Amino acid sequence: MEESKLSVREQGKKIYDIYFRDSFDDLTEALSDAGLLNRKVCIVTESNVAPLYLKELYDLLGPVCTKVTTFSFSAGEAHKQLKTVEHLYEQLIRNHFDRKDLIVALGGGVAGDMAGFAAATYLRGIDFIQIPTTLLSQVDSSIGGKTGVDFIQYKNMIGAFHQPKLVYINVNTLKSLPKREYLSGMAEVVKHGLIKDQEYYRWIRDHKKQILSKDPDTMLEMIRKSCDIKRRVVEEDPKEQGERALLNFGHTLGHAVETLMDFSLLHGECVAAGCRLALKLSRNRRMLSEKETEEACALFDAFSLDQRFDRLTPERIIETTKSDKKMAGGHIRFILLKRIGEACIDLTVSDKEMMEVLEEELR
Ligand SMILES: NC(=O)c1ccc[n+]([C@@H]2O[C@H](COP(=O)([O-])OP(=O)(O)OC[C@H]3O[C@@H](n4cnc5c(N)ncnc54)[C@H](O)[C@@H]3O)[C@@H](O)[C@H]2O)c1
Numbered sequence: 001m002e003e004s005k006l007s008v009r010e011q012g013k014k015i016y017d018i019y020f021r022d023s024f025d026d027l028t029e030a031l032s033d034a035g036l037l038n039r040k041v042c043i044v045t046e047s048n049v050a051p052l053y054l055k056e057l058y059d060l061l062g063p064v065c066t067k068v069t070t071f072s073f074s075a076g077e078a079h080k081q082l083k084t085v086e087h088l089y090e091q092l093i094r095n096h097f098d099r100k101d102l103i104v105a106l107g108g109g110v111a112g113d114m115a116g117f118a119a120a121t122y123l124r125g126i127d128f129i130q131i132p133t134t135l136l137s138q139v140d141s142s143i144g145g146k147t148g149v150d151f152i153q154y155k156n157m158i159g160a161f162h163q164p165k166l167v168y169i170n171v172n173t174l175k176s177l178p179k180r181e182y183l184s185g186m187a188e189v190v191k192h193g194l195i196k197d198q199e200y201y202r203w204i205r206d207h208k209k210q211i212l213s214k215d216p217d218t219m220l221e222m223i224r225k226s227c228d229i230k231r232r233v234v235e236e237d238p239k240e241q242g243e244r245a246l247l248n249f250g251h252t253l254g255h256a257v258e259t260l261m262d263f264s265l266l267h268g269e270c271v272a273a274g275c276r277l278a279l280k281l282s283r284n285r286r287m288l289s290e291k292e293t294e295e296a297c298a299l300f301d302a303f304s305l306d307q308r309f310d311r312l313t314p315e316r317i318i319e320t321t322k323s324d325k326k327m328a329g330g331h332i333r334f335i336l337l338k339r340i341g342e343a344c345i346d347l348t349v350s351d352k353e354m355m356e357v358l359e360e361e362l363r
């Protein structure tokens with residue numbers, strides 16, 4: 001199995017490395033290379049991941065850190081809230097964490113987003129690292145420093161950009177990941193191909209069988225390719241002033257669906273629904289052909305990303321989209337495809353255009 005790492009840079013300067021491994025064996029070396037040894041550490045994890053990987057991590061970190069503490073919260077999007085972060089702040093204060101100490105996010109996107117947000121705000125910012133354990137977090141959320149929590153029912157409404165000091169991906173953790181969660185991550189993978197890289201999109205299409213059977217080499221190659229795409233985008237535009245918004249393909253309507261379904265669907269499932277709608281908007285603008293649109297929708301189907309949300313009406317989805325944070329100067333910010341592998345930002349999609357694709361999808 002090919003083992004390697006990628007560096008994420010800003011203005012030519014390395015900010016952090018992403019390690020691709022099939023065990024935790026190189027974690028100490030990775031921490032040493034990042035200058036993170038001999039710190040007080042708080043491992044932030046959750047109730048599903050803790051029984052699987054916390055002990056191994058605790059035992060690894062013990063000898064190379066001055067003290068290891070753990071903070072475990074109840075798993076799930078419902079707990080990606082300020083309340084959970086408050087409990088974490090309390091524990092950090094009780095354990096006298098200072099600016100030289102370190103937070104370790106162990107888990108999926110929920111643990112990573114929340115631990116990262118606590119790290120961004122505690123004492124106005126302390127170091128943190130990401131140890132992502134879901135496909136979605138390995139290919140997307142652990143990279144790029146978007147951290148945050150949901151507020152009431154609004155997705156990621158409170159947050160900060162705060163870059164990790166290290167991302168350590170152990171692909172073997174995906175062995176314990178439930179199938180539905182694994183497939184949810186495929187939505188962000190297909191998104192990467194659609195917005196940035198036609199060749200990668202075709203590669204995903206040609207490797208469906210290996211991806212579905214979690215073939216280790218294929219997974220590693222896919223995770224590396226996706227991370228490389230995300231790396232390039234966030235290096236160019238770390239704080240989403242332009243280019244980075246392309247990573248929001250499928251999220252404009254996807255976040256509205258996620259909210260309206262009361263988080264009963266997974267993030268990737270809602271992103272896939274949003275991607276289908278954005279593909280159809282692009283087709284109706286004559287930027288994609290019918291065949292290209294159908295093929296891309298079929299790729300989401302192949303990964304069982306075809307959840308129904310037909311108890312929602314187009315009107316409610318449009319209204320919720322307008323109250324989300326995807327607005328720019330009174331316009332909804334959409335990401336459309338000019339062609340497969342090339343996305344663009346568009347502020348001109350009308351309610352009528354949204355209505356057409358929503359009616360088609362909800363039919
Ligand atoms: N910051 C970003 O750039 C970014 C990007 C994409 C998504 N996100 C956010 O990420 C979140 C979704 O992340 P997610 O899909 O990883 O969800 P998650 O963190 O809720 O994890 C999914 C489920 O898998 C379980 N789990 C995690 N690792 C496991 C393992 N190895 N074995 C068994 N079970 C495991 C979790 O307990 C949970 O039940 C959403 O909140 C989304 O908004 C953020």
Ligand SMILES: O=C(O)C(=O)C[C@@H](O)[C@H](O)[C@H](O)COP(=O)(O)O
Pocket residue numbers: 140144146155156188240244245247248251
């Ligand atoms: O990294 C980014 O930038 C993304 O947009 C990646 C998305 O997949 C992710 O879901 C992100 O959390 C969305 O952020 P938001 O600011 O649109 O809520």
Ligand SMILES: [Zn+2]
Pocket residue numbers: 188251267271
């Ligand atoms: Zn996403």
